[in-house]
Amino acid sequence: MASLSGTVPRDGGGGARGGGADLRPVIGVALVAALGGLLFGYDTGVISGALLTIEDDFSLTSLSSGVVVSSILVGAMIGAAGAGNLADRYGRRPILVTAAAVFTIGALMAALAPSAILLTAARLVLGLGIGTASNLVPVFIAEVAPPRYRGRLVGLNQLMITLGIVLAYVANYALHDVTHSWRWMFGLAAVPALLFGGGMLLMPESPRWLALRGHTERARAVLERVRGVGHTALVNAELAEITAGSEGKPAAPRKGRWRALADPSVRPAIVAGVGLQILGQASGVNTVIYYAPKIFESSGLGSSSSILATVGVGIVNLVMTPVGMLAVDRFGRKKLLATGAAIMTLALAGLAATLAAGGQESSFAWLAVLCVVLFVAAVATTLNVVVFIIPSELFPARIRGTAMSATMFSNWTMNFLVSLTFLSLLDTLGGTGTFTLYAAVCALLFLFTLRRIPETKGKSLEQIERELAPRASTL
Structure with a gap:
């Protein structure tokens, strides 16, 4: 490479x-x-x-x-x-x-x-x-x-x-x-x-x-x-x-840029870009980062051990990001994201099962840490790398900025909603129920990737636009 x-x-x-x-x-x-x-x-x-x-x-x-x-x-x-x-x-x-x-x-x-x-x-x-x-x-x-x-x-x-x-x-x-x-x-x-x-x-x-x-x-x-x-x-x-x-x-007229997003030729890109943001954020990726110490404490770790484990999660996140950067142009966006979504599903399902079986036992607590680390590694290598790359490539130049606004607005809105509801979900469903729900969302992300995310590896932005337009008839 x-x-x-x-x-x-x-x-x-x-x-x-x-x-x-x-x-x-x-x-x-x-x-x-x-x-x-x-x-x-x-x-x-x-x-x-x-x-x-x-x-x-x-x-x-x-x-x-x-x-x-x-x-x-x-x-x-x-x-x-x-x-x-x-x-x-x-x-x-x-x-x-x-x-x-x-x-x-x-x-x-x-x-x-x-x-x-x-x-x-x-x-x-x-x-x-x-x-x-x-x-x-x-x-x-x-x-x-x-x-x-x-x-x-x-x-x-x-x-x-x-x-x-x-x-x-x-x-x-x-x-x-x-x-x-x-x-x-x-x-x-x-x-x-x-x-x-x-x-x-x-x-x-x-x-x-x-x-x-x-x-x-x-x-x-x-x-x-x-x-x-x-x-x-x-x-x-x-x-x-x-x-x-x-x-x-x-270029779309000033007052018509938002209306231009409803153009049938743009629809496949909008569905792919916005859908990726919604499902990516709804997978719980940021809640794991924001609330890692609380997750670890609920699995049975002490306060200091939870903080230490969180530092390890941060290091994994940093180290694995360049790995994803190197992989994205070699293996392609779609294959990388689908692989990551599958691993994320397994990791969160494993975390849910560990929390259900382990109670407060320390051996199960460290197994929970391993599941979180696997999840974060998959996210850092795949989802977090492509979540900005894919939408930046999909949209026609004449409305690219406006379309990115719709895409990133959905990202930040879902980020806010998931962060706001995480602790309530944890109180209502418990760790097992909450992470089972997030695992199900990751599974949906896997299916969505196979169905709706186009491969853009190695293609010019103009070629991507030409290839996406015919897909509108399938939506």
Whole structure:
């Protein structure tokens, strides 16, 4: 398998498939854009340590603590819903620069917040940045990446999200003895936010967005920049495919972009993209991450052992993400996701059975830990890698941002609902019933993948659009 460096060897088709392109320039662009993912991860994960001292400083109740924590998800829903329409109108790059400014303002607001109400407002602002980044970073990278390596380049976003969560945990640990430590924890996020904004100011606009607006020569200049020097034939072939895909398909009018999502030719992509987000989140993936210590305690582990086991889960999540990035362009999105969904089903079914059989016995408790680790490894290697890649590839360029808004809004909404209901489910159904339910959802995800997710490996975005349109008659 070729690495993400140096020159891409020519594949059979060459040309617009990305054969012969120098990957170094596009890796640089992808890494800068993926800083948005790092901020996504950091601002999501930092609350776990910050909340301990925030509760003391502001005398928060369980309800008000929940409001502070969940406000970022509400902001993410709003950001995800609005960012795509703006990106389709003004371009990907300026909206990502705006997101960096929002991240910076939100971080400083949170660090300086004099009350729980203003801290909640700051978390809402940070959520706007997270929703925007979750929407547009994958789209931007997908639109500048060569098809052969698009999967792992878009996967950099997920890797940076995971890295951001780990950095948040490190900051929480390093600053926990500092006076008003939570202010420093939040404020540190302004540094990568400024780097993200400054870096995006130096980045080019998406060549596909430029071509759709009729700026063909500007699109050519961007392709020449991100494909490296001396690849004129490759650039010409890719630009020809992009412009051919745009002919007769002008950008949707401002007031018609949301209505355009109901177009029958777009329906297969919408079903695949939104369905993946709903089932992926409903599988309980984030509840396992958010509530791992509580799950382990309910299986019979002590408090310190539960925290130690949770650290191990975080390490597994980080280590397995690059494995998925390397696999996604080799094995394909559909096969990878189907395999992951099958393993997730077995892992959660095993966890449910372990909780039913083990009671509070320590040997069964560690078996429960192994089931959780297997689940997280499968999620990190498969679902979490493709959940941003697949929708960033499916939608036509003229409405790609708006369609991603619908997709990511469904992601954040389901994330909020599942997180909100997990503890109630645990109280009502117990661990066995709850994880049996999540296992059933994973099984549905497996069947949905086989039925509705198209394989996009190695195909140009324009080819994917052409192949999906005929599927509308089957829905």
